[in-house]
Each structure stands twice: as C-alpha cells, then as structure tokens.
Amino acid sequence: MSAETPAFVSAAPGIRLDRIAAQAMQRVAAALPLIAVVALWEAAARAHVLSAFLLPSPMAVFDRVWDDARSGDLLLNLGATLYRATVGFAFAAVGGVALGIVMARNAVVRWFFDPVVSVAFPMPKIAFLPVFMLWLGLYDESKITMVVFNAVFPVITATIAAADGVDPYFLWSARSLGASERQLLREIILPAALPQILTGLQVALPISLIVEIVTEMLMGGTGLGGAMIQASRFADSPGVFAGILEIAIAGLALVKGILVVRRHLLVWHQEANDPTTV
Numbered sequence: 050m051s052a053e054t055p056a057f058v059s060a061a062p063g064i065r066l067d068r069i070a071a072q073a074m075q076r077v078a079a080a081l082p083l084i085a086v087v088a089l090w091e092a093a094a095r096a097h098v099l100s101a102f103l104l105p106s107p108m109a110v111f112d113r114v115w116d117d118a119r120s121g122d123l124l125l126n127l128g129a130t131l132y133r134a135t136v137g138f139a140f141a142a143v144g145g146v147a148l149g150i151v152m153a154r155n156a157v158v159r160w161f162f163d164p165v166v167s168v169a170f171p172m173p174k175i176a177f178l179p180v181f182m183l184w185l186g187l188y189d190e191s192k193i194t195m196v197v198f199n200a201v202f203p204v205i206t207a208t209i210a211a212a213d214g215v216d217p218y219f220l221w222s223a224r225s226l227g228a229s230e231r232q233l234l235r236e237i238i239l240p241a242a243l244p245q246i247l248t249g250l251q252v253a254l255p256i257s258l259i260v261e262i263v264t265e266m267l268m269g270g271t272g273l274g275g276a277m278i279q280a281s282r283f284a285d286s287p288g289v290f291a292g293i294l295e296i297a298i299a300g301l302a303l304v305k306g307i308l309v310v311r312r313h314l315l316v317w318h319q320e321a322n323d324p325t326t327v
Contacts, residue, residue: 113291129271137196138257149208200253207249211242
C-alpha cells in the first residue's frame with residue numbers, strides 16, 4: 050500500500066486540474082451564446098440595419114455604462130433598485146414561508162387563506178400600484194410593498210407544496226418517539242421541505258427585481274427603471290440600452306447569488322452531488 054501512495058498523490062493534482070479545465074470549458078461554452086448575440090448586434094449596427102438612434106452599437110452602450118459608473122449615477126441607481134428589491138424579497142421570503150408552513154399544518158388557516166392565494170396568485174398584481182401610491186405615497190414604502198405583494202405568492206405556494214410533500218412515515222415515526230410539534234417542524238418538516246422552498250425563493254427573487262424595475266418606470270425617481278424612462282423621455286437611446294444591460298447584469302448577479310446560497314444550505318442534500326450544481 051505504501052508503494053501505491055506516491056502514485057495516488059501524484060495523480061491527485063492531475064485530476065484536480067482536469068476538473069478545473071472542464072469547469073472552465075463549461076463556463077466558456079455557456080458564454081458563447083451571449084458573445085454571439087453581441088457580435089450579431091455589432092454587425093447589425095455596422096451594417097446600419099436600423100439607425101443609430103434605434104439601435105446604438107454595443108461600444109456606444111458600453112461607453113455609456115462606463116460614463117454612468119464614473120459619474121456615480123450607476124452606483125446610485127443600482128443601489129436604490131437593489132435595496133428595494135432585496136428588502137421586498139426578504140419580507141416576502143419570511144412572510145411567505147411562515148404563512149405557507151402554517152397553512153400546511155393548520156386546516157382552519159388553510160381554509161381561510163387558500164381562496165385568497167388561489168385568486169391573487171395568477172392575477173396581474175401591478176394593477177394595485179395606484180392603490181399603494183394613494184396609501185403609501187411615491188417613495189420607497191409603496192415600491193417595496195409592491196415587490197412584497199408580487200413576490201410572496203410563489204413562496205407561499207412552494208412552501209405549502211413542500212410541507213404537504215413530507216413523507217408522513219417520518220412524521221408518524223417521530224411522533225411515536227415522543228417528538229413535539231415544534232420538534233417535528235424544526236427537525237423534519239423544514240429540512241425535508243427546504244429544497245422546494247428554496248426553489249420558490251429562486252422564482253420570487255427575479256420577480257422582485259422585475260416588479261421593482263416596472264414600478265420605478267411607472268413612478269419615476271431614482272433607480273435603474275427610473276433612469277431608463279428619463280433617458281427615453283430625452284431620446285437618449287444609448288442610455289436606454291445601457292439601462293437594459295445594467296438590469297441584466299444585476300439580475301444575473303442576484304440569480305447566481307441565490308444559487309450559491311442554495312448550494313451551501315443543501316450541502317447535505319443529494320442535489321449537492323449533481324454535477325450541474327457545481
């Protein structure tokens with residue numbers, strides 16, 4: 050065995066390098082479609098398929114993003130948008146998970162809230178924006194409330210489905226051993242339901258950003274959406290496309306961030322061994 054140990058040790062770095070190279074190739078392959086889109090965009094701009102006003106070149110848009118970053122406008126607008134979106138998402142996450150668990154465990158609460166959730170989930174809740182504007186004004190409170198109102202329903206439905214899907218044999222076994230309801234919730238229901246709850250949160254997070262952008266476009270003020278509408282009013286085409294690019298990058302960062310959180314929370318779960326989660 051001692052004679053085989055050096056060979057094993059020497060092979061380990063090679064295996065690690067192969068894994069790193071494979072991951073790098075996967076990332077490059079994932080970026081190719083985006084590179085192709087930018088290349089086609091540049092080709093269309095150079096060929097003057099549309100006027101520069103209707104379709105500015107990628108370099109003009111990148112220059113505008115750089116100018117926004119140097120002037121501080123990008124930091125101000127991005128910070129305002131992410132603040133409202135993430136605060137609204139946090140309220141929706143906590144409230145949605147709590148209400149979903151209670152609805153799954155209490156028949157009376159479920160009887161009361163289930164029709165409300167069933168009606169409100171599919172409806173276009175942006176229709177309530179004028180109501181929130183009347184009640185809460187034109188500042189952060191109404192925008193955050195709008196985010197919460199839109200993002201909470203995917204969390205509630207995912208939590209209910211996850212809690213309902215817990216194997217009843219686990220619950221029966223725990224009860225037979227004397228586990229209390231609090232212990233059932235903490236040690237069985239929440240760990241078993243966590244993957245599906247996190248899936249609901251992954252759906253709710255982009256919704257939070259989308260609703261915040263739309264709310265800013267309709268209400269104005271600071272934020273990426275408000276900056277885009279202001280650029281549109283002044284016929285600033287590069288500014289509009291720069292806003293689209295900034296929103297796309299912010300959304301990608303949020304999605305990647307919640308994927309990292311999911312991997313850390315589910316390190317014990319089978320999906321942590323799935324190569325697609327690496």
